[in-house]
Each structure stands twice: as C-alpha cells, then as structure tokens.
Amino acid sequence: MSQDALDLLESAAAVLRDAAPSLPGAGRYTALLTANAIDTARRDLALGQRSETARAAIPAEAAAIRAGHHDDDVALYEKLHAYAAVRAWIADPTSVSADERIVYIGEASR
Amino acid sequence: MNGFVGNASLESWLRNALKASEVTVERAEKLSGGAIQESWGLDVRADGTLLPLVLRRDAEGTIDASRSRKDEHALVSAAWAAGVAVPRPVAFCEDDSVAGGPFALVERVSGVGYGPKIVREVKLGGDRAALGQELGRQLARIHAITPDPLLAAVLGPKPADPARSEIALMRERLDSMGAVRPGLEWALRQAERMAPAPVDVVLTHQDFRTGNILVDDAGLTAILDWEFAAWSDPMADIGWFCAECWRFSRPDLEAGGICDREHFYEGYAEASGRVIDPSRVRWWEIVAHIRWAVIALQQGRRRASGAEALNLALTARIADPVELAALRMTAAGRNIA
Numbered sequence: 266m267s268q269d270a271l272d273l274l275e276s277a278a279a280v281l282r283d284a285a286p287s288l289p290g291a292g293r294y295t296a297l298l299t300a301n302a303i304d305t306a307r308r309d310l311a312l313g314q315r316s317e318t319a320r321a322a323i324p325a326e327a328a329a330i331r332a333g334h335h336d337d338d339v340a341l342y343e344k345l346h347a348y349a350a351v352r353a354w355i356a357d358p359t360s361v362s363a364d365e366r367i368v369y370i371g372e373a374s375r
Numbered sequence: 376m377n378g379f380v381g382n383a384s385l386e387s388w389l390r391n392a393l394k395a396s397e398v399t400v401e402r403a404e405k406l407s408g409g410a411i412q413e414s415w416g417l418d419v420r421a422d423g424t425l426l427p428l429v430l431r432r433d434a435e436g437t438i439d440a441s442r443s444r445k446d447e448h449a450l451v452s453a454a455w456a457a458g459v460a461v462p463r464p465v466a467f468c469e470d471d472s473v474a475g476g477p478f479a480l481v482e483r484v485s486g487v488g489y490g491p492k493i494v495r496e497v498k499l500g501g502d503r504a505a506l507g508q509e510l511g512r513q514l515a516r517i518h519a520i521t522p523d524p525l526l527a528a529v530l531g532p533k534p535a536d537p538a539r540s541e542i543a544l545m546r547e548r549l550d551s552m553g554a555v556r557p558g559l560e561w562a563l564r565q566a567e568r569m570a571p572a573p574v575d576v577v578l579t580h581q582d583f584r585t586g587n588i589l590v591d592d593a594g595l596t597a598i599l600d601w602e603f604a605a606w607s608d609p610m611a612d613i614g615w616f617c618a619e620c621w622r623f624s625r626p627d628l629e630a631g632g633i634c635d636r637e638h639f640y641e642g643y644a645e646a647s648g649r650v651i652d653p654s655r656v657r658w659w660e661i662v663a664h665i666r667w668a669v670i671a672l673q674q675g676r677r678r679a680s681g682a683e684a685l686n687l688a689l690t691a692r693i694a695d696p697v698e699l700a701a702l703r704m705t706a707a708g709r710n711i712a
Contacts, residue, residue: 295682302685305692323557330560331546336568342561342707349558349702352695360696 266310274307308355312370316355319348319369379403379417379430384473392466392480395421395522405428414446414600416483427483430467432476441602446529448479450601453578455530457520460513460597462554486596490586494623494632500590507634509595510588510616517598518577518609530578530606537608538570541662548669552676558698562665565705571655573606584621584630585631591690609649613640614659620667620697664701668694 280310281300285293309316315330323344335341350369361370379385380400386640389398402418406429415469432444442450448467455461462481468517469477493499500506522530534540542563589597615621616639622632628638640651675691 269618291682293662298682298685298689299502301689305636305689325557327555327557327560330557330564333564335561336564337707339707340700346699346702349695349699353699356695357484360699365699 266313271307271311276305278303278307287336305356308358312351312355315370316348316351319344319351323348377440377641378475379415382474386644388468388470388473389419389421392468393419393421393426397422401425401612403486406552414440419489429462429481429483430474430478430596431481432478433475444477444479444512447527447602449529450604451479451481453520453522454517454601455596457516458543459516460522460595461599461601462597468519469597484589484597486589486591488586488589488599490584490632491623493585493588493590494625494628498592500518500633501592503634503637504626506590506594507630507638510631510633511639511644512646513595513598513618514580514583514612515643515646515649517580517583518649520578522578524692530604533576533606536570536573536608537576538573538658538662539567541611541666542567543606545662545665545669548673552672556668556672556674556694556698557693558675558702559665562661562701562705566658566661566665569658571610571652571658573608575607575609575649577609578604579609579612580604581607581612581615583612583616584618585616585623585633586621607660608655610652610655611652611659611662613643614656615663615666617656618663618667619700620664661701661704664697664704668697668701671697 278300281296281303285296285300288296323341325338325341329335330341346365347369350361350365354366354370380403382400384465386398386400389400397420399420400417402416404416406414406416412431413434415432417428417430419426419428431447432587445467448464451461452464455464462484465478465482467477467481468474471477487493487496487499497503545559545563557639573615580598580601582600583598587598587600588595589599617629617636619626619629622628625632628634629636633639643649644651671690671692671694674687675694677687679687
C-alpha cells in the first residue's frame with residue numbers, strides 16, 4: 266500500500282466527517298460510522314505487515330496457553346503484548362499508551 | 376412504514392393487554408441503542424389517554440449470551456416487584472403474527488442512556504456522588520431479589536463456583552466461534568490461576584454499567600437491558616460497573632466514569648449489608664474486559680446489512696483494545712488480585 270493511497274483514504278474519511286453535521290436524519294450517524302471504518306481500514310493497511318510479523322512471533326498455541334504450559338513465560342507475555350498493542354492501535358489509537366506507542370507502533374502512529 | 380402504526384393485529388392485542396375498548400398506535404419511532412434488541416417508542420392512545428410505551432423485540436441475529444425477550448420480561452417484572460428502578464412492565468406477546476416476533480411492552484421512562492454522553496455531560500444525573508450512591512443501592516436491591524419458581528426455572532441452577540464457571544463459559548464461547556485469541560487465552564489462564572473461592576451466589580444483572588441506565592437532570596430514572604441476567608458472584612456486577620472499559624472518557628472516575636468508587640461502594644454496602652472485597656472486585660474487572668472482548672467478537676459474527684453490518688464489524692474490532700487492557704492487568708509475574 267503506497268503512502269498516496271493511505272493519504273487518499275485519510276482524505277475520504279475527513280470529507281465524510283466534515284459533511285456529517287449537515288446531513289439529515291440517520292445520515293450523520295452513517296457518515297461518521299463510515300469515516301470510522303475507513304480510518305480503521307487505513308490504519309490496518311498501514312500496519313498490516315507489522316501486525317502479521319508480531320502475530321508470527323508468538324511462539325505458543327492458544328491451547329498450550331490454556332493448558333498452563335506458559336504460565337510464567339515473560340517472553341511470551343511480551344510478544345502477546347506487542348501484538349495486542351498493534352491491533353489495538355489499528356482499532357482505536359487512543360487505547361494505546363504513550364510508551365506502547367513508542368515501543369510497538371513507532372513512526373506509523375502519525 | 377414500520378409495521379406498528381395502522382397494524383390492526385397489534386391494536387387488537389393492545390386492547391386486551393391494556394384493558395381498553397379503543398386503542399390506536401399514533402406514532403412509532405425506533406429508539407437508539409440496543410445492538411441485540413430493537414426498541415421502539417410507541418405513542419398509544421387508549422380510551423382517549425395517551426400512553427408512552429416501549430416495545431422490545433429481537434434485532435437481526437441475536438447472540439448466544441442473550442436471553443429471550445420472554446425471559447427478560449420475567450426478569451424486569453421481578454425487578455419491578457422488588458422496587459428496582461426499571462420501566463413498569465405492561466405485557467408480553469408471544470404471537471409472532473402481531474409484530475413480527477415476540478415482544479415485551481413496558482412503560483417509557485424519560486432520560487438519557489448513551490454512556491459517553493452521560494460521562495461527558497456532568498450536569499446529567501444530578502449530583503454525581505449521589506448518583507453513584509443510588510446506583511449502589513439499586514444494585515443491592517437487584518442482588519436481594521429472590522426469584523419466584525417461574526423465574527427460578529428461567530435462571531436454572533446456581534453455579535457452585537461462579538468465577539471458574541465464567542472462565543469456562545468464556546473459553547466455550549471462543550471455541551464455538553472458532554476464535555483463536557492467544558492474548559485472551561493468556562488473560563483467561565492468569566485469571567483462572569487467581570480465581571477467588573466462591574462465597575455468595577445471587578441474581579446478578581450482568582450488564583449493569585453506564586450506558587444501560589437512564590438519567591435525567593435530577594438523577595437515575597431506570598436500569599435497562601436485563602437480557603444477560605444470571606446467577607453469579609455479586610462482585611461480578613461491581614467489577615463490570617467499575618471496569619475501565621466502561622468509564623468512557625473519564626477513566627479517573629472509577630465507578631462507571633460517574634464518580635469515585637467510594638460513593639458507589641458506600642451505597643451498595645449500606646443497602647446490602649455486604650462487605651466489598653477490593654481484590655475480588657479487581658478479579659471481576661479483569662474478567663469484565665475478557666467478557667466484553669468475547670461479546671464484541673460475537674457481535675462481529677451476527678448477520679446484518681447496511682450501516683448495521685458496518686457497526687457490528689467495528690464493534691468486533693473493539694475486542695483488540697479490550698484484549699490489550701486485559702493483558703496489561705495480567706502481566707507475567709504480577710499478582711493480579
């Protein structure tokens with residue numbers, strides 16, 4: 266995904282947000298919802314590779330975690346935290362702390 | 376056209392339910408909120424008197440965790456009888472042909488329900504400390520409800536160990552969705568290791584939070600959305616109410632973004648006679664995050680169309696930040712309770 270394409274999506278979402286207040290009835294809600302969806306998709310595209318890398322770095326199966334094979338596995342916890350922070354930023358950038366942003370998201374969190 | 380105004384079957388049913396000889400549905404408007412159910416505000420003229428009512432029926436594609444409308448009506452009726460601030464139940468209709476599906480009818484209560492707005496606009500709900508105390512008192516009333524045999528049948532047997540039952544239920548729901556979520560598995564496993572021993576088991580609301588209450592300028596007007604109510608640890612409701620994911624823009628106000636815990640706890644403790652154990656509440660707050668993440672994932676799997684489909688897809692994404700919060704609370708080497 267090129268930066269131009271990401272910028273285009275950002276502009277499209279901004280246009281919808283600007284137009285929303287003047288729309289009648291359910292139009293305002295629909296426009297804001299759609300802008301939200303575009304923003305989420307844009308962040309997902311921007312961080313897609315980082316998200317996939319973070320997911321691939323998790324060495325444990327969910328079943329093994331459930332079975333208690335990793336109860337005190339600090340290294341695993343760190344990888345889970347990293348992946349969750351990337352996914353959380355995509356869904357809602359405000360949910361990620363300043364420290365998590367620096368460590369796990371980096372430049373993409375503009 | 377919404378199927379309520381000019382619906383002869385509905386008006387006939389209403390004549391019987393309201394014990395009136397002349398009934399007309401003058402207006403019907405879909406109310407906001409309620410992803411799992413549809414709520415419609417009806418203005419009904421019955422023998423010349425205008426009655427503001429709410430009709431609740433299933434929305435498109437409900438989720439497993441949600442009770443039927445009939446069961447929910449039984450719960451609201453029990454709460455009403457126990458003096459809990461709920462809309463007065465009017466009647467229940469099981470006949471699909473009347474309004475496209477079973478529905479409950481309750482009196483319409485005024486007030487604002489949208490959680491972020493309640494948190495943001497501090498003039499709503501009157502004095503916030505008093506509102507917190509009142510919410511605590513109301514929750515104590517809910518926990519004191521003794522179900523009659525009919526409601527007891529709806530609720531089923533009490534779990535011997537609500538904490539471990541909740542863990543098992545969340546795993547079961549993840550499995551039934553085919554959702555592979557190592558982060559949630561971590562949080563569930565850490566919670567399981569620290570699960571509190573069972574003490575009390577009471578009727579709990581299970582969705583008692585800012586966003587499921589109505590407030591006006593003076594204070595609380597109603598507690599809504601009873602479709603998840605079940606037997607559990609009373610601290611489960613307190614943990615759900617205080618969980619950070621339900622404080623919206625005021626994470627510093629730990630009682631639902633409304634006030635500090637002290638006032639909410641005070642109201643609850645005074646009315647219930649129960650001592651609040653902070654470590655037990657803390658545990659239920661962790662589970663609240665896990666549960667909300669699981670519900671969000673379930674929402675994303677519901678069938679819908681148009682804007683509602685988009686809304687559900689975005690709701691499923693909420694599972695990600697909520698999972699992050701649950702992970703922060705269950706860091707490796709940390710005593711979570």
